[in-house]
Amino acid sequence: MFSIKLIDFKPTRKSSNTLIAEEILQFYNKQTSIHADEFIALSIKQWIIEHKKTEQQILKLLQLQGVSPKYSCILGFCFEFGIGLQRRNPASAFQFYQHAAANNDGFALVQLGKFYRLGRSVPFSRLKAVELYQKSAALGHPQGALKFSRYISKPKVIFHYHQKAAEKGLKKAQCEMIKWCLVGETTLRDKHTSLRWLLRISRNNYQEEINLPKFMRMVFKNKKPRG
Structure with missing residues (x-):
């Protein structure tokens, strides 16, 4: 007869940096369901100050998480609003949003819609913007629902x-x-x-x-x- 050896599995302990990155991500995701863009940025900056970090440190921690889709949207937001950077970088922000949107991130879809609506980093397209807002609304994101309702x-x-x-x-x-x-x-x-x-x-x-x-x-x- 064969005997089965049970293996005691213990999950790998997360580093403190990873835990901080996950915490700021959760905070960010909550803010996107409550605030408009400017206030999301202010909330993130306040969170960083309260946790005695610098914007540069938080941006680096987020970048160290690799190309995970769940971090793409917040990285796009940091590049769009210049959090941890000397100046804003809309082109890079757009790429991060695209990556997140491809994985059905509702807020990333809203942000991409804004880029098309304003003709920022991409040719102006009202039709494309509405399409992205509608997709975000269909995913149940409140920002997408409000934006799509205007059309x-x-x-x-x-x-x-x-x-x-x-x-x-x-x-x-x-x-x-x-x-x-x-x-x-x-x-x-x-x-x-x-x-x-x-x-x-x-x-x-x-x-x-x-x-x-x-x-x-x-x-x-x-x-x-x-x-």
Whole structure:
């Protein structure tokens, strides 16, 4: 008879550098579902300061993780916004985003769409931008849902994408939900729901995305917001 020898498998211990890289990646992924670009960059820089690191150190740690698709998007973001670099490098950012998008990274698709929409590093193509936003939305990314909604004409469909993005925590989408509740299009006017979104925004300190006093006045006066 044959005897089977059981092998006690112990996973390889991750280095401290790898753990830091994974931590900043998780933080970044969370921010992309909440903030707009400028605030994502500010949040990352704040995270680096709080962890007593330099931007150059974090960029190097991310680059040391190799060509893993999951790190491609954050590397693209660093190159786009000059995090850890002397100057921004849109061309390299575009390449990193392409690599991440090829592996169905929802935020990378949004960033590529922006490059095509602005004609940055690539020829301008509104059609390509919308295609990328739609793909991101289909993957369930809130940024993609909000961006794609801007190219839709049917109010009910726009509301659907706004609601999806808002439920996932995207600030700008939550602001749109407040407007929907105030205006009453597609849904019944509902001050209570509008106030609920306002309270949710205020609890998370979303004041850079929305003028809370202004929106509070609109809720209670039931006026249609401008812009």
